[in-house]
Amino acid sequence: MRRGVAMIDDVLAGDVRAIAKMISRAEAAKPDDRDALAEVFRHAGQAHIIGLTGVPGSGKSTLAGVLGQAIRKSGRTVGIVAIDPSSPFSGGAILGDRIRMTELTGDDGVFIRSMATRGAMGGLARASLEAVDVLDAAGFEVILIETVGVGQDEVDIVQAAHTVVVVSAPGLGDEIQAIKAGILEIADIHVVSKCDRKDANATVSDIRGMLTLGLRPREHGRHHGAEELEEQAAPGEDEWLIGVVATSAETGEGIGDLLRAIDAHARHLNGTGAMDKRRRDIVEMRVIKTAEDIIRRDFGAKRDKLSRLMDDVEARKMDPHQAAVKLLAAFDDPDDKD
């Protein structure tokens, strides 16, 4: 019998326990829960989803905390999905983002959920976006996804969020790493955190410089200072100006500017039809990723086939690509296994 479909009403009503259990089900990925999660998905799609990403130590968690407060002050509810890496050795994880958001505890208009990557690559956990669906369906108006501290090639957030905020901190000396990782290109808004530090201006200049030097923005946007972000959200304006906002969680400086920039970006997306393209990108990424997950999960059930193929590859009768094609051919109906 299917589990949890009756629980949907509780999720939609915003019941904390039901929301939390539904997210756990998304993580556990049991076939019995697919119907409930499909129902959740049907009810989602209202929230504005913001991705917060950046290299480790850039201050993402702290920013998520103060940004969450600003969103609350603007009268909206906020859900936060905070992702931390699992240890590849033990499989366990320390999920330490919550400690940076203690000002948000005790507020019923805030739901914070920590998730471990459990080996997923790309800066998100496998079920991150299902967790977002649950919070979205439960009525949280703005949802922040805080990725793991990204290194190179971990830019899945770009196809998971409506607005991508890339956080850089002064003094990390990580500009070249960030360029290599491609995380500067994915930003809709740049944040330089810890701007109470005296070397923050240099970081702001660095990023402005890189934006000027032909860094290719998403969707052919241009780039500009934060002061111009707000003026450009009129419907019909088809270019988004990527700005740099300097913030300090310590003094509160720039947090209001950041929220205004985020809201301006949302208006820009909705006003230009760019939102439709983002939504399309997100669902496309999800379908492909989920298909990959299903296939990978089913590799276990094809151990014998895999082993025979490996014999041939090892003997060099077949190359790895030919073997992979044969292996995939064995997956006519992946869902049959459940």
Next chain:
Amino acid sequence: MSQDAGLTRSVTRVLLVQLGRNGGDDFVQATAKALARSLRDLGLDVVYGGHQGSPGNIVQAAMQEDVDVVGIQLGSGNASGVADETGGQLPGIKVVELPQGMTAEEAVTAIQEAGTAERRTGKQQEAGTAERRTGKQQEAGIETGGGDD
């Protein structure tokens, strides 16, 4: 175990917090971090909540995170009883107090035992398919027999 196999594996989730007058001091925090690392290295997911102002905040965090076990490190001068107070509002979640003076080893054991009792399924992860929620759901009287909630 390969990374892929771990993507959906069930893992015991623990919320680790500190409560009380000196719950935020350096020594307590250092102990807490060492404890969190030990638990992670044993394969648990540890939601590190830090110093909490009130039992109510602990209840909220435990519910949102849907943990199996809550470990509360007590600062000096804390009367015990907080486990009963919070546990009463957290059906299906085991709350353990970790009083000052308890060694990290003892704390790890206490949390592991609580997690094991909560699952009622003995050792986790050997098959990688332990139904970690089963015990908890039955105790809470929900979700058994198929969608009766």
